[in-house]
Amino acid sequence: MIYFSNIKISSILLVIFIALMFAIPNFFSKDQLNSFPSFIPKQQVNLGLDLQGGSHLLLEVDTVEIIKERLENLNSDVRRVLKKNNIQYSNFKNTDDNLKFVVEEFPTEIQKEISELSISNSQNILQMGDQTNLVILREENEVSISFTDEFVKLAVSNAVAQSLEIVRRRIDELGTREPSIQRQGSSRIIIQLPGIDDPDRIKALLGQTAKLTFQLVDTSTNYDPLNPKKAPVGSEILPSDADDSFKYIVKKRVMVGGENLVDAQPGFDPQTNEPIVSFRFDRLGASKFGRVTQQNVGKPFAIILDDTVISAPVIREAILGGSGQISGGFDSDEANDLAILLRAGALPAPLIILEERSVGPDLGADSIEAGQYAAIIGFVAVILFMMFVYRYFGFLADIALIINLFMVLGILSLFQATLTLPGIAGIILTIGMAVDANVLIFERVKEEIRSGSKMINAVENGYKRALSTILDANITTLIAAIILFFMASGPVRGFSITLAIGIFTSVFTAFTFTRLLISIYAKSLKPSLVGMKIND
Amino acid sequence: MIDIANTKIDFLKSRIITFIFSSILVVLSFGAFFVSGLNFGIDFKGGTLIEIETENEIEIAGLRDNLNSLSLGDVQVQEFGSKNNLLIRVEQQSGGDQIQQNVVEIVKTSLNSYLSSEVNFRRTEVVGPKVSGELIQSGAIAILAAVFAMLVYIWFRFEWQFSLGAVVALIHDVILTIGVFSITQLEFNLPIIAAILTIVGYSMNDTVVVYDRVRENLRKHRSKNIIDLLNLSINETLSRTIVTSVTTLLALLSLFIFGGEVIKGFTFAMIWGVVVGTYSSIFVAAPLLNYLDVKREWNTTSAVDSTR
Secondary structure, eight states, rough: OOOOHHHHHHHOOOOOOOOHHGGGGGGGGGGHHSSOOOSOOOOOOOHHHHHHHHEEEEEOOOHHHHHHHHHHHHHHHHHHHHHHHHHEEEEEEEEOOOOEEESSOOOOOHHHEEEHHHHHHTTTTTTTSSSSOEEEEEETEEEEEEOOOOHHHHHHHHHHHHHHHHOOOOOOOOTTTOOEEEETTTEEEEEETTOSSSSSHHHHHHHOOOOOOEBBBBBTTTOOTTSSTTTOOOOEEEESSOOOOEEEEEEEEEEEGGGGGGEEEEOOOOOOEEEEEEEOOOOOHHHHHHHHHHTTTTSSSEEETEEEEEEEEEOOOOOOSEEEOOOOSSOOOHHHHHHHHHOOOSSSSSSEEEEEEEOHHHHHHHHHHHHHHHHHHHHHHHHHHHHHHHHHHHEEEEEEHHHHHHHHHHHHHTTTTTTTHHHHHHHHHHHHHHHHHHHHHHHHHHHHHHHTTOOOHHHHHHHHHHHHHHHHHHHHHHHHHHHHHHHHTTTTHHHHHHHHHHHHHHHHIIIIIIHHHHHHHHOOOOOGGTTOTTOO | OOHHHHTTOOTTTTHHHHHHHHHHHHHHHHHHHTTTTOOOOOOHHHHEEEEEEEEOOHHHHHEEEEETTTSSEEEEEEEEEEEEEEEEEEEOSOHHHHHHHHHHHHHHHHHEEEEHEEEEEEEEEEEOOOHHHHHHHHHHHHHHHHHHHHHHHHHSSSOHHHHHHHHHHHHHHHHHHHHHHHHHOOOOOOHHHHHHHHHHHHHHHHHHHHHHHHHHHHHOTTTHHHHHHHHHHHHHHHHHHHHHHHHHHHHHHHHHHHHSTTHHHHHHHHHHHHHHHHIIIIIIIIHHHTTOOOOOOOOOSSSTTTTT
């Protein structure tokens, strides 16, 4: 006998009921939902960026740059040590991951002094204890100095964490709706921006490291376009933001940096009505700024952003209040963005955009519409076909299919999984494949009837015999879905999710719901009702 | 009313013919793959893809010439679903990831000035060389991993002869799918990998159902000739195979016709895969068991007993 205890029946119905409750909100608008009683869930399926419109950006922190910059800092320290100890060196050069030079002799004391140098060079953020973070190798006369793997890992990891924070601040400043900013792997950042289909402004904001420095202009010489390569020792040549043909020679020493800023706001110069950014320093920054401006009245002071001179106004008087303003011939949007960048802080290394995928809102809406349309037509076709082949059993399988779809929707809503366009395809595929479990059972039942079993025994044996086949068959598809889930990201991952959910719900409904329905009617069923010829 | 019960088709009679047929298809697929290769989309090749919509019809040739004069390398322009929708593909620029970003801006500026009517940018995708390299690698690994996982699973649930037969059929399906994409030169992108993985799952599903029955019959009819036994098993599961394939195809066809342009390639791959997968379960996987010397003495109380 196919016997269902009352507890079993109630729990099957309860599971289905709960799934239905969670599916229901998807058929109503947000406003309608708010007028519903509180016991009805209000969560709708979470739509992927390809359906609601939005932008996906994959960024990578330029880790080579981080190490390169640290090596450059190390460069001058090592030279100083060598000079101090009267060591003759030649061919001193920086590569991407080490320093190299040639020496005649290289005593161990010097080697030790350089190793110790690295501890103070860790720049406080990196707590490495007393251990040196340098690897010093000597091969014949060539010495190469590089950072230890641990140090590199730590430096990169810190830079990525810091970048993540700054990216978050910059995007938050723009007031984007529910952005998602996540770290991926060791050096990548994924940004999801719902509702933004043209991320140009965000890309521009993220494309700048926004390193702000104030440096004195070197007035001892003028930039000579005919002999452009030479800058006096301790100075550098930097391009001008406003005029491509003009270059500044500025002293390398950074007098005050952006890290001392506490605020930056866009505004307008009251006299010229030109857009400006006004800023305020913290106490340390204010005192440094005050001292420099006091000592250099009458000299030009360069405001430098990412190695480009924005402007170099002449200091008219000492600025002791700790605040000032930047005007550089920009428009109000640029002033606004610059203020955002300065408030959010500088990135420790440049960000590289590896991938961008943006979908406009109407393509998303079109996709949803097309998907719904395809789902309904596919659904009706399958339902009619099943009734045609299996008659009464087919009708039961169709009811199970409807419940199945509600369950997929309910589970998606409950777990707030993301529904994407391939995800919709997964649901439609489920419509086609979900009947398989029932088909396997029905075919078994028919075989049993043919071999002379009574209807009720045929149903019971049919279920028993089909069980392992159904499990084997569905596990193979599930394995494929799981592999896809781990390999894919974004929209395609949505497909693996709906496919996997569909497998679970179809096996579940075949073994509980359809079985329950069939068991109720099994006694009264005749072979003709299950799609068999009577004279078979 | 359809009732495909009690068919007695001799599927194995023509096994040599179907093996040759399959071999020819496999060789053709390899040939096409090595001669013309796959038409990789930007997911795997890198580059930029922009889908636009305009109010008026656009003369494609003129637009193509205009975009090709931007010195961005090869720019392809094609109609996408309707006359007002165009797909623009720009090949990957040399010079690393950062350079790719400029393409979108250049193309957008050029489009806005070239086309008099308002342009609606429906979709923009930029994939740099780093990511495309990784995607192609992870796609290949995923397919191999899936096939290997199936091999292990069937080995575990059946025995090695079944596992080998199933995997040969599976590889047959994957090769034929890649082959059809080489021959038609339809765009091969990330969703196609997803489709192939699903085909692997589906084809296996179909094969398992037939194999399950073979195993059961091996127990039931210990003295039956293996060819008759395989034929019996295929015939017994035939109506299920047909019904499930039809419902799956009905759903997929609906998706292909009404589901929009974006997932057409994906749906095409799936439809092809279901047809090929069903064919291979009957004409490749099952007949192969004839040559693999399957075990006849199944222990009826073992863990793999399906009638437990």
